[in-house]
Amino acid sequence: MVNFDRVYEDILSYRSKEFSHFVWANKKCNPRLAVEQPTRPSPFQHKQAVLNSLKIKDLLDKLSITLNVSKDELGTQVKRILDEIAYKKNLNIIRALAIALTKICLKVCNGIQVNFNGISKLKSYMGQCPVIFVPTHRSYADFIIFSYVCFTYDIEIPAIAAGMDFQGMLGMGEILRNTGAFYLRRAYSDDPLYWTTFKQYVYQLVTKGDLPIEFFIEGTRSRSNKSLIPKYGFINMILKAFFFSEVPDILFVPVSISYDRILEESLFAFELLGIPKPKETTKGFFKSLKILKEHFGNVYIHIDDPISAKAFLGDKVDRSVHSLSPLYQQEMTDEEKSLISPFGYEIVRRQQNANVITTFNLVATVLNVNLSLGNEFMSIDMLLAEVEYLSLILTNLGAYIFEQNFRQGLQQSLVVHQNLIRIQSNGAIGLVENSIVLDAANLSKLKGHTFSQEVMNYSVPFVMLQMYTNPVLHHLKDVAFIGVVLKSVPNLDKDELFQHFKFLKSLFANEFVSFNDWLEKDYDAALEHALTENLIVTKNASYALAGTAKLNNIFRNSIEPFFMSYFVVLDVLLKSSNFCEEKNILVNAQQWLEYVIDQRDVFIHPYCLSLETLGNCLNSLCNMGVLKKRIRNKAALFEIDQHKVEIVKGRLEMYIPEVSVILNFNKHGKNKL
Structure with missing residues (x-):
């Protein structure tokens, strides 16, 4: 259940009043640990424990025979991998960064608002079992600011799972490592030595460590400022320790981090339109310090009540099955793996419900x-x-x-x-009215269609504006679906309306993070809210649209860009061959939309051009069995069931009659595509 005990305090206000940040940063530290132990394990001891684990020794025995390589040589490779992965802790560096971050935040922020009661509850739970922080990921600043919050409230700074991009930053990678970052490669599934070593390292931190652990369940920053579908790899590694009864429980703490203004807002808008993100470098980091001349308002951090793995999962599986053979030879059962998905979605939903909506x-x-x-x-x-x-x-x-x-x-x-x-x-x-200048290097690396300078200038501000609308959609979308349906198909009974609602939830499941197990509860709640807000009324056991034009516009227009994007993808698929590469679909969809946007005969929100939204549509269609995705020469290829595409397109089109206006461009010879 979401913690609605919302009492916030601005931790930055205390720093603004003190005479010396140095004195505060050098305070005596007695941080609250995830697991209290007689002797604290060191980062070096964790590495040695992994190297000497039965899991790694067994793997070295097998690989030595398979690859015809000595175990000593393989062991040396494991040491190098651990040196690449493992975190360190240097309190002097942490104190220095606390001073630097205080100075930066006081210059660019109004405040850092933290729900104090959430901190108090969290500290009362800590000490007995592993604690896993799971923040939302909207900015590179997320893990830095959350570590700053932990330092402020005397909670041990967590071991943070970070991408290898940071490790490669000259100087910065090692500084972050000394504050608790441990690094993982983006792709390593074809390297059993790295894969097993990394999993064993995480297993070691969970079962024998005393630090909290932090990871981003979305896997990457959300460029759109709304939640992404949860990734299961890391949560899988962590829960293994619980299923194997190596720990009595694991507490997962959903953390919602919101910003009045996102540091990377313009870069995210470019990425959504297809311009690749710049590589993380130390030089780029120092260039980014130009933000010191700008103002970013407040940062809001809400720490929700922990989710107990034991309470959520414990009675659904028989953990005694793992007592039949040595643990290092075992993997999680299919039954256990089936529980990962609902657990991951629960964490994301808790993050969404805890999110702070800003002015x-x-x-x-x-x-x-x-x-x-x-x-x-x-x-x-x-x-x-x-x-x-x-x-x-x-x-x-x-x-x-x-x-x-x-x-x-x-x-x-x-x-x-x-x-x-x-x-x-x-x-x-x-x-x-923005002015965007793109150099030839950027244009050559576009992931989608190459837009005209005029359309790019016009679109970027709209895309940025939508990024700040998107957090609101978590609360609006379900009621909006009901309103959209009843505007096009009036007087439906509850079961008929549910079938329409179910279709839209399925189609937009990747867009608005929907889990099938929640469907009926979401529908009942949306129906109740729609009636309470007088958006709809009941007539003879049927529902009909009743809200004012202003109320209808709020719900309908908030989600209309997504309907339009999905419709265009479906239209492109119908005009494609039975097999089509992903990039061709994206380019054609963006090109089609660019033409219509550029005509200005009818308003099409430029956020429709978002590659994330177009890609979400393709993924949803795969989940619905409309498309089949294959990888060929490292490129995604879709097999298209044209009949199913036509059915989905027809159903979607009934909810957006404005599409007929756009399609008339063809009849009047305006559409050259």
Whole structure:
């Protein structure tokens, strides 16, 4: 259950009042550990334990015979792998970074808001079993800021699973390692020595370590600022220790980290449009320090109640099966593996429910609706009224909105986001007109279609604005689905409406992180909310749309870009051969959308161009059996069932009648594609 005991304190405010950050950073440390032990294990001891483990010795015996390589040589390789992976802890470096981060945050942030009660509860749970922090991943700043929070509240800084990208940064990789980062390669499934060594290292940290462990269940930063489908590899490694009865329990702590303004917002917009992210380098890190001249508002960190593996999983499996043979020779059973997926989705859902909605999330949603209706600007009084109206709706839907003084919050938002929002001389507020300059190197590496400079300039601000709307969609989407259905197919009984709802939830399962086991509960909750908000009414055991135009626009326009993107993908698939490469599909979809956007005859939100959304559509269609994905020459190839594509497209088209307007471009000879 989500912890709605929302009492926040600004930990940065304490630093702003002190005479010396040096004195604070050099305080006596007696941090709360995940597992209290008579003698604390050192990072070196963990490496030695892995090297001497029966699992590794057994692997070396087998590989020595298979590869005709001496065990000593293989053992040397394991040592090198462990040196590459393993974390270190240097308190002096941690203290120095605490001072540096304090100075940076005081310069660019209003505050770092942390739910104090969540910290207090967490510390009371720690000491008896492994503790796993699972934060959302919206920025590279996530793990740095969360470690800063741990240091502030005297919680041991966790061992943090980090990508090898950071390890390769000259100097920075080793600094991060000394604060607890341990590194994993992005791809290593074809290297049994590395794979087994890494898994055994994680197993060692869980079963014999005293530090909390931190990993990002989404696997990568979310460029769209909404939750991604959970990845199971790391959670699988951690839960193995519980299933093998090596630990009495494991506590997973969902952590939601939100930002008034995301550090990488413009880079993420470029990536969503197809421009690859720049490589992480030390030089790039120092170039990024130009942010010290900008302002980013608040950071919000909500630590939710821990999820006990024992309570969630314990009565669903028989762990005694692992007592029949040596543990190092065993793997998890199929029954145990089947529990990983619902557990991962539960963590993501808890993160979503704990998320803090900021004033600018509301502003972005209101501006998006206004722009979708063809209004370029709105007055500040109108914007304030719409923000307050939306906040009431979202609060009723279970969202937590941090700001209560919306006039003050709006004024601060306009300062923080002056790079994105412009204010006319008459006080009217709208979106900036951006100017993007792309060099030839960037253009040659595009993952999708090469846009014209005009469309790129026009699209980037819209994409950035949608990124701040996306966190709100977790609360709006299900009610929006019901509203969209009933606008197109009125007077449905509960079972008929459920079938439409089920189809949309399935189609957008990758877009809005939906788990099939939640379907009926999600439907009942959405129906109740739609009735409470007077969006729909009941007539003779049937449901019909009833909300005001303003209410309908909020729900409908918030999700319309995703409907349009999916429709275009389906249209492209119907015009493709039975086998088509992923990049060709993405390029054709973006090209089609670029033409329509460039015509400006009808408003199409440029977020429809997002490669993430187009890719999510393809993945959902694979899950629905419409496509089959294969890998050929390291490129994704889709086998297309044209009949099934046509059925899905027909069903989706009934919910977006505006598509017929766009399709008329063909009839009038306007569409050259």
